[in-house]
Amino acid sequence: MSELIIGGISAESLAKTYGTPLYVYDEAKIDNRICEYTENFKSELFETKVLYASKAFQCIELLHKIEDAGLYLDVVSGGEIFTALEADFPADKIYFHGNNKTPEEIEFAVSEGITHFVCDNLMELKGLEQEALKQEKSISVMLRLNLGIEAHTHEYIITSYVDSKFGMALESEEYLESIATIESSRWLELEGFHSHIGSQIFEMDAWFAAIDKLVDLVAGFPQRLSLNIGGGFGIRYTKEDKPLSIPEVVAQLVHVTEAALAKRAIQINALMIEPGRSLIGEAGTTLYTIGYQKKTPNKHYVFVDGGMTDNIRPALYQAKYSCDAVTQLGKEKTNKVTIAGKMCESGDVVIEDTYLPEVAQGDILAVYSTGAYGYSMSSNYNRATTPAVIFVKDGVAKEVIKRQTFKDLLRNDVRR
Ligand code: LLP
Numbered sequence: 001m002s003e004l005i006i007g008g009i010s011a012e013s014l015a016k017t018y019g020t021p022l023y024v025y026d027e028a029k030i031d032n033r034i035c036e037y038t039e040n041f042k043s044e045l046f047e048t049k050v051l052y053a054s055k056a057f058q059c060i061e062l063l064h065k066i067e068d069a070g071l072y073l074d075v076v077s078g079g080e081i082f083t084a085l086e087a088d089f090p091a092d093k094i095y096f097h098g099n100n101k102t103p104e105e106i107e108f109a110v111s112e113g114i115t116h117f118v119c120d121n122l123m124e125l126k127g128l129e130q131e132a133l134k135q136e137k138s139i140s141v142m143l144r145l146n147l148g149i150e151a152h153t154h155e156y157i158i159t160s161y162v163d164s165k166f167g168m169a170l171e172s173e174e175y176l177e178s179i180a181t182i183e184s185s186r187w188l189e190l191e192g193f194h195s196h197i198g199s200q201i202f203e204m205d206a207w208f209a210a211i212d213k214l215v216d217l218v219a220g221f222p223q224r225l226s227l228n229i230g231g232g233f234g235i236r237y238t239k240e241d242k243p244l245s246i247p248e249v250v251a252q253l254v255h256v257t258e259a260a261l262a263k264r265a266i267q268i269n270a271l272m273i274e275p276g277r278s279l280i281g282e283a284g285t286t287l288y289t290i291g292y293q294k295k296t297p298n299k300h301y302v303f304v305d306g307g308m309t310d311n312i313r314p315a316l317y318q319a320k321y322s323c324d325a326v327t328q329l330g331k332e333k334t335n336k337v338t339i340a341g342k343m344c345e346s347g348d349v350v351i352e353d354t355y356l357p358e359v360a361q362g363d364i365l366a367v368y369s370t371g372a373y374g375y376s377m378s379s380n381y382n383r384a385t386t387p388a389v390i391f392v393k394d395g396v397a398k399e400v401i402k403r404q405t406f407k408d409l410l411r412n413d414v415r416r
Helices: 011-018 027-040 060-068 078-086 103-111 122-135 173-183 205-219 246-264 313-317
Strands: 022-026 047-053 072-075 094-096 116-119 139-146 188-194 226-228 270-273 284-295 300-304 323-325 335-340 349-356 364-368 388-393 396-401
Touching (some): 011 022, 011 284, 011 364, 011 388, 027 060, 027 246, 027 388, 060 078, 060 396, 072 078, 078 094, 078 103, 103 122, 122 173, 122 188, 139 173, 173 188, 188 205, 205 226, 205 246, 246 270, 313 349, 323 349
Parallel strands (some): 022 388, 047 072, 047 270, 072 094, 094 116, 116 139, 139 188, 188 226, 226 270, 300 335
Antiparallel strands (some): 022 284, 284 300, 388 396
16 A cells, blocks of 8 residues: 655654644755755855745754755744744844834844844834944844735735835835935944745746846945845645746846846845745645544535644635545545534635545545644644644654643643
């Protein structure tokens, strides 16, 4: 009988050893993807930096890997900074993002030696300047711009449309005053500009348009600046998804930037990209145990022991996934089923209308490409405990995040 092998170990035995639901990462896939980025995102004309957008999935073990590979880090909160510092990630390789960094977060970041800030608005910039002055620290500022370019993807995850909460519009008062604030500040220095045009993108045109606008913009400055063109590289969730090849995409981005610079006869210090999902998403698989089944007039439900608490994406974005019953691999997928979770919410569906062979209680189900925004968006709704996370490579499995226990759920409850 055929088996699903992840990193040299059968999924069934991983489920037995660690229980379900379980997030399993094939480390070799992460390593390969990192290599695809670092090997192909290169230029003779400027420095290139790959920043891992750690909101996609953060844990100490992964951060070690990211650092070992020489990547930089994009963080968006005090919690993400704290985790990075606990993993001994170098503070000067961290870029601090976010549209509403609190004064406490800014104070914390500056005091911990974070020197790169991606500023989203003028108020934030003024607060940052005060903090830099107070602590007498120099800060490099990237301004996050809303270039008004829409990437073709799901509306909820487009972050660069005109009324976006993220970034400042070019030539707006906010932008002009931000530039003036940086220029008149002893402690702030303009590092460059940032734009993130969306997520799960399958076409390159929007990035090319963004590069063109950004290069135009930096051409107006006397000093050499840097550009960050964000993340958003799409991945394969189902066979309908046709992701771009990462080596090709990043080589193209460099090439298009070089051409745009040559056309205007200018130079930049660095070009940065910020992949999250594409670095980690396809390496992750969630294993569930199948429980009961139920037939309604129009549906055949197969229930699993997790759901929206470990993967909110189907409920939040109508995201699609593919799966296999790993204990019935190789059998014909004769049944049209809807895989639903165990949470008290009608929208708690993992996969609507998919095909499986005949399955029984106790069978193990693998849902693929759950490595990004799964664990990181998990919740304790219904007091569900967060699953363990396992990294597997060359037949060796290691637990990198432990499964929560019921006791963990009560950690912050105050008892009478
Ligand atoms: N840089 C910035 C400024 C971002 O806002 C994001 C994602 C990224 C990089 C990384 O994008 P990626 O390469 O992962 O697409 N929770 C949603 C995605 C939200 C993305 C928010 N920003 C999801 O599960 O699809």
